[in-house]
Amino acid sequence: MSLLPKSDSIQIREVWNDNLEEEFALIREIVDDYPYIAMDTEFPGIVLRPVGNFKSSYDYHYQTLKDNVDMLKLIQLGLTFSDEKGNLPTCGTDKYCIWQFNFCEFNVDEDVFANDSIELLRQSGIDFKKHNEKGIDAMRFGELLISSGIVLNDSVYWVTFHSGYDFGYLLKLLTCQNLPDTQFAWGIEQACRVAGSGKSWDLSSSRF
Numbered sequence: 742m743s744l745l746p747k748s749d750s751i752q753i754r755e756v757w758n759d760n761l762e763e764e765f766a767l768i769r770e771i772v773d774d775y776p777y778i779a780m781d782t783e784f785p786g787i788v789l790r791p792v793g794n795f796k797s798s799y800d801y802h803y804q805t806l807k808d809n810v811d812m813l814k815l816i817q818l819g820l821t822f823s824d825e826k827g828n829l830p831t832c833g834t835d836k837y838c839i840w841q842f843n844f845c846e847f848n849v850d851e852d853v854f855a856n857d858s859i860e861l862l863r864q865s866g867i868d869f870k871k872h873n874e875k876g877i878d879a880m881r882f883g884e885l886l887i888s889s890g891i892v893l894n895d896s897v898y899w900v901t902f903h904s905g906y907d908f909g910y911l912l913k914l915l916t917c918q919n920l921p922d923t924q925f926a927w928g929i930e931q932a933c934r935v936a937g938s939g940k941s942w943d944l945s946s947s948r949f
Contacts, residue, residue, distance in 0.1 A: 775822035783817035786855025803924035845876030
């Protein structure tokens with residue numbers, strides 16, 4: 742496996758509404774050679790906790806995930822592509838490329854959010870006004886994602902860390918629907934069917 746590149750040799754390709762199709766065209770070109778995909782999402786935190794009796798802690802945690810993903814709006818989604826040796830694409834430049842997609846739907850003045858999550862995003866440099874004005878429409882993103890070769894592709898491998906919310910928001914983007922009502926209907930298999938029939942690795946649990 743290759744050594745991790747230095748931070749100054751990495752270009753974060755910021756994707757907004759005006760360059761969305763251009764960046765997806767680039768991703769379609771590289772996904773076959775760099776089929777290992779790491780994903781991360783930024784969202785308004787966790788604002789709902791279900792009440793009542795649950796059969797297990799798994800059911801409780803899934804209901805928490807579902808309630809929040811159904812209600813809240815995605816802010817950013819990051820994708821990093823690599824080959825089996827850990828090399829990143831350069832996309833015809835002198836730097837390694839990773840992608841950050843910025844969405845328009847979340848409105849900090851109107852939508853519910855967790856204060857600590859939004860404050861952390863502000864401190865990291867997120868401009869919520871710019872997101873509203875220049876961000877990506879989630880439905881259009883889902884359409885382009887389906888045709889990108891990233892999903893529904895049995896040659897793609899997803900590598901994540903604590904990925905429940907990541908795959909929850911990914912599934913919401915792809916289907917434009919709320920998550921399934923039960924954990925059984927959701928399952929890791931559901932996420933894998935949407936993400937493709939290749940493997941999905943969550944490094945937080947070492948579960949393959």
